[in-house]
Amino acid sequence: MANIVIVGTQWGDEGKGKIVDLLAEHADIVVRFQGGNNAGHTLVINGKKFICHLIPSGILQGKVCMIGNGVVVDPEVLLQEIKSLSDAGIPIGPQQLRISDKTHLIMPYHKCIDHAREARKGGVKLGTTGRGIGPTYEDKASRHGIRFAELLDEVLFAERVESIVEEKNFYLTHFFSEKPINAGAIIEEYRVYAKRLAPFVTNVSAELEEAIKEGKQVLFEGAQGTHLDIDHGTYPYVTSSNTVAGNACCGSGVGPKTITGVIGIVKAYTTRVGMGPFPSELLDETGDFIQNKGAEFGATTGRRRRCGWLDIVLLKNAARLNGLTGLAITKLDVLGGLNTLKICTGYEYKGKPMREFPANLRVLEACKPIYEALSGWSQDIPDTRALKDLPDATRKYLKRIEELTELPIDIISVGPDRKQTIVKKNPFL
Ligand code: IMP
Numbered sequence: 001m002a003n004i005v006i007v008g009t010q011w012g013d014e015g016k017g018k019i020v021d022l023l024a025e026h027a028d029i030v031v032r033f034q035g036g037n038n039a040g041h042t043l044v045i046n047g048k049k050f051i052c053h054l055i056p057s058g059i060l061q062g063k064v065c066m067i068g069n070g071v072v073v074d075p076e077v078l079l080q081e082i083k084s085l086s087d088a089g090i091p092i093g094p095q096q097l098r099i100s101d102k103t104h105l106i107m108p109y110h111k112c113i114d115h116a117r118e119a120r121k122g123g124v125k126l127g128t129t130g131r132g133i134g135p136t137y138e139d140k141a142s143r144h145g146i147r148f149a150e151l152l153d154e155v156l157f158a159e160r161v162e163s164i165v166e167e168k169n170f171y172l173t174h175f176f177s178e179k180p181i182n183a184g185a186i187i188e189e190y191r192v193y194a195k196r197l198a199p200f201v202t203n204v205s206a207e208l209e210e211a212i213k214e215g216k217q218v219l220f221e222g223a224q225g226t227h228l229d230i231d232h233g234t235y236p237y238v239t240s241s242n243t244v245a246g247n248a249c250c251g252s253g254v255g256p257k258t259i260t261g262v263i264g265i266v267k268a269y270t271t272r273v274g275m276g277p278f279p280s281e282l283l284d285e286t287g288d289f290i291q292n293k294g295a296e297f298g299a300t301t302g303r304r305r306r307c308g309w310l311d312i313v314l315l316k317n318a319a320r321l322n323g324l325t326g327l328a329i330t331k332l333d334v335l336g337g338l339n340t341l342k343i344c345t346g347y348e349y350k351g352k353p354m355r356e357f358p359a360n361l362r363v364l365e366a367c368k369p370i371y372e373a374l375s376g377w378s379q380d381i382p383d384t385r386a387l388k389d390l391p392d393a394t395r396k397y398l399k400r401i402e403e404l405t406e407l408p409i410d411i412i413s414v415g416p417d418r419k420q421t422i423v424k425k426n427p428f429l
Contacts, residue, residue, distance in 0.1 A: 001212075001215055001217060001260070002217055002260045002261060002427060002428045003212065003217060003218040003219075003220070003254075003258050003259055003260050003261075004023065004027070004217075004218075004219050004220070004259075004260065004261045004262070004263060004427045004428060005220040005222065005245040005248040005259055005261070005262045005263070005322075006019060006020050006023070006219065006220065006221055006222055006262075006263050006265060006328075007222035007225070007226060007243065007244065007245050007262065007263075007264055007265070007318075007322050007324075008222060008223075008224060008225030008226060008228075008243065008264075008265050009225060009226050009264040009265060009266045009314065009315055009318035009319075009322075009324070009327070010225045010226070010227060010266065010267060010270050010271070010272075010311075010314055010315075010318070011224075011225050011227045011228055011233075011234075011270070011271065011272040011273075011276075011278075012039075012223075012224040012225040012228050012243075012272075012273070013225070013267070013271055013273065013296075013298065013299070013305060014225060014265040014266060014267045014330055015265060015267060015330030015331060015413060016041065016057075016221070016222065016223075016265045017041025017042060017052065017057045018041075018330065018413060018416065018418070018421075019263070019265055019328045019330065019411060019413070020041070020056070020057040020058060020219060020221045021041075021057045021058070021060055021061060021418065022411070022418055022421060022423075023219055023263075023426070023427065023428060024057065024058035024060075024061040024063050024219055025061050026217065026426060026428035026429065027058065027063060027217045027218060027219035027428060028063065028064065028211065028216035028217050028218070029058075029063060029064045029065070029066060029208070029211055029216060029217075029218045029219070030056040030057065030058025030059075030061075030063050030064070030065050030066070030218075030219045030221055031056065031065075031066040031067075031068050031204070031208070031218060031219070031220050031221065031248075031252045032054070032056045032065075032066070032067050032068060032071050032221050032223065033068040033070045033071065033220055033221075033222070033247055033248045033250075033251030033252045034068075034070040034071060034222065034223060034224075034241040034242060034243060034247050034251045035071060035072070035133070035223035035224055035239065035241055035243070036053075036054065036071060036072040036073060036074065036106060036131060036132075036133050036136070037053035037054050037073075037074050037077045037078075037106075037129075037131050037133075037300070038053075038128075038129040038131050038133045038223070038224070038239060038300060039053060039054075039223035039224060039300065040052070040053050040298065040299030040300035041053075041057045041299065042299045042416075048088075050085070050088070051299050052081065052085075053077060053081060053300060054067065054071070054073060054074075054077060054078050054081055055067075055078070055081050055082070055085065055092070055097065056221050057221060058219060058221070059085065059090060059092065059096060059097070060090060062096075063096075064095070064096060064097075064098065064211075065096060065097050065098070066097075066098045066099075066100070066204050066207070066208070066252070067097070067098070067099045067100060067103055067204070068100050068103070068204050068251045068252035068253065069100040069102035069103050069147075069204065069205070069251060069252065069253060070103075070241065070242075070247060070250060070251020070252065071100075071103050071104075071251065072103070072104045072105070072106050072132075072133060072136040072137060072140070072241075073099065073103050073104070073105055073106060073148075074105075074106035074111075074131065074132065075105060075106075075151075075190065075193035075197055076193065077131075078099075078197070079193065079196060079197070082097070093199075094199040094200050097200050098200060098201075098202050098204055098207060099148060099197065099200045099201050099202070099204070100148065100201075100202070100203070100204035100205070100252075100253070101147065101148045101149040101152075101201050101202065101203060102147050102148070102149065102204075102253075103147060103148050104136055104137075104139070104140045104145045104146065104147050105136070105145075105146050105147065105148065105151060105190075106131065106132045106133070106136045107132070107136070107146065107161075107164075107186065107190075108181060108186055108189075109135070109164075109165065109168040109172065109181050109186075110132030110133075110135035110136045110139070111130070111131065111132035111135075112132075112168075112172060112178060112181065113132070113135040113168070113171070113172065113176075114128055114130055114131065114132045114133070114134060114135050115130055116172065116176035116178050117135075117176075118130065120176060124275075125275060126236065126237060126274065126275060127237075127273070127274030127275045127276075127303075128274070129298075129300050129301050130301070131300075133239060133240055133241075134239075134240040136240075137230075137240035137241060138240070139164075144164055144167075146160050146161070146164070148197070148201045149201075151190060151193070151194045151197075152194055152198055152201060154191065154194070157187065157190065157191075157194070158187050161183050161186050161187050161190075162183045162187075165181055165182075165183040165186065166183075168181060169181055204252060204253060205252065205253025205254065206253075208252060208253065208254055208258075209254070212254070212258060217428055218254075218258070219428075220245075220248035220252065220259070222243055222244075222245070222247075222248070223243065224239050224241075224243045225243060225318075226243060226244055226264075226314075226317065226318040226321055226322060227314060227317070227318075228243055229241075229242055229243040229244050229321070230242055230243075231244075232244060232317075232321050234276045234277055234361060234364065235359075235361070237274065237275050237276025237277070237361070238276075244321050244322050245259070245262045245321075245322040245323060245324075246322075261325040261326070261427045262322050262323050262324050262325050262326075263324070263325065263326050263327070263328055263410065263411075263427055264315070264318050264319065264322060264324040264326070264327050264328070264407070265327075265328050265330060266310075266315060266318075266327050266328070266329050266330070266401075267310075267329075267330050267331050268310060268329055268330065268331050268332045268334060268335050268397075269290055269294075269307060269308065269309060269310050269331070269334065269335065270307070270308045270309065270310060270311050270314065271294075271296050271305040271306060271307050271308070272305065272306045272308075273298045273301070273303050273304075273305050273306070274303075276361075277361055277364040277365045277367075278306055278308055279308075279311065279313075279344065279347055279364065279367050279368070279369045280308040280309040280310070280311040280342075280344040280369045281306055281307070281308040282307055282308045282309065286338065287306075287307045287308065289337075289338065290307040290334060290335075291304065291305065291307045293334045293337070294307070294331055294334040309341070309342045309343060309344050309369070309371065310342075310343050310344065310401070311344040311369070312343060312344060312345050312346070312401075312404045312405060313344065313345075313346060313347055313355070313356075313357055314357065315327075315401075315404075315405045315407075316404075316405060317356075317357040319405055319406070319407055324407055325407075325427070326407060326408050326409070326410040326411075326425065326427060327401070327402075327405065327407050327408065327409045327410065327411075328409070328410060328411035328412075328413065329398065329401070329409050329411070329412050329413065330413040331413065332381065332394065332397075332398075332412060332413065332414050333380070333381050333382045333414045333415055333420075335376065335377075335397075336376075336377055336378065336379065336380060336381055337376070337378055338376040339375075339376050340373050340374070340375065340376055341373070341374045341375070341376045341397060342371040342372065342373050342374070343371065343372050343374065343397075343400060343401070343404070344369040344370065344371055345370055345371070345372050345404060346369075346370040347367035347368065347369060347370065348367065348368045348369075348370055349363060349366060349367050349368075350366070353370065354367060372400075374393070374396060374397055374400060375393045375396070376393060377391040377392075377393040377394050379391045381394060381414045382414050382415035382420055383414075383420075384414055384422070385419075385422060386422060387412070387422055387424065390412075390422075398412065408424070408425065409424065410423070410424050410425040410426075410427065411423050411424065411425075412424070
């Protein structure tokens with residue numbers, strides 16, 4: 001029996017959705033444990049594109065999907081997602097989707113505050129996705145949050161909203177000069193969501209315990225990436241939740257002994273959306289080549305992603321922080337056509353080598369990447385289905401990543417479709 005966590009090793013957008021979709025075939029349950037609709041998984045099935053923001057990618061494999069207590073949910077977005085997937089022939093009822101009663105709700109004032117705060121920051125924005133994620137986690141920590149358990153109790157919900165809105169309105173009007181929010185309108189709007197979502201709400205932790213006892217296999221689907229983690233990422237240019245594998249336990253209500261493996265998803269190069277330091281960033285035509293060929297635009301916000309060479313310092317950091325047991329490399333095909341590839345093997349700070357990822361962002365900003373050059377390949381690889389059929393230079397690139405990270409690459413993705421994958425070792429088998 002295997003219970004596997006999938007996490008991003010870089011700054012998100014590593015292509016986790018495709019790998020989760022692929023591995024979900026061997027799992028019984030797929031659980032999201034953090035983040036919210038700031039995430040976006042683009043999936044291509046039989047040439048058709050799907051973007052899931054909240055519902056775990058395993059839904060397309062017909063698996064039971066769960067939204068753990070560590071996630072923050074915008075009920076309007078969730079209902080829209082349920083509808084559009086149902087319209088596309090993927091029916092979603094309480095048999096397919098379970099939501100923890102401890103999951104916190106994104107409220108209209110969270111989105112207003114997220115926008116108002118970013119607007120006020122002028123040139124030094126964090127570049128959030130504007131979905132209200134940060135303000136929702138803030139309220140969770142300050143005990144001003146509202147969970148599904150409260151949503152389903154009409155009286156309690158109204159009381160909570162009324163008292164919270166009073167404080168939010170003071171903040172919105174006095175500090176941001178924004179319009180006040182109407183508590184009554186929120187109560188009305190959310191009453192409708194409560195009715196529609198009530199059948200999905202459950203004790204996810206207890207359901208997982210039961211399923212695991214029965215020998216069912218669970219895939220824990222991380223969102224964003226290790227370096228967007230609130231504790232371990234490039235703070236403050238991070239998201240508001242713990243994105244590392246340890247949070248699979250807290251964010252879904254299982255103990256650490258449940259996890260049997262942790263797969264780190266690594267894009268064959270590095271990308272980042274939003275602000276923050278990025279030592280191996282390419283601001284030249286090679287960066288443009290990767291951006292264009294990789295169609296590097298955010299699935300949630302449509303923003304152009306910044307692109308750079310693969311950074312081993314990031315990967316080794318991710319290996320330690322997540323306890324990775326293997327890697328899955330994605331978008332390897334995008335590098336085809338470049339004469340030379342570079343791998344950042346370390347940083348240099350004030351003329352001295354620096355092996356660890358620094359916590360101080362001023363130091364990180366001043367770090368210069370140390371590169372190792374490898375030969376590129378010109379052959380197209382999206383139709384390759386076996387490791388031995390990859391060009392020599394591609395195999396050397398993969399081998400060098402394994403040597404430098406001291407981790408096996410178990411899965412190699414050479415294109416967006418499920419079929420465009422070479423599985424060396426399936427963590428569920
Ligand atoms: P927030 O999560 O909307 O608060 O945004 C905080 C930072 O995390 C911003 O730089 C976002 O661009 C980034 N971010 C949030 N979610 C994702 C994601 O799914 N992929 C990549 N970056 C993300």
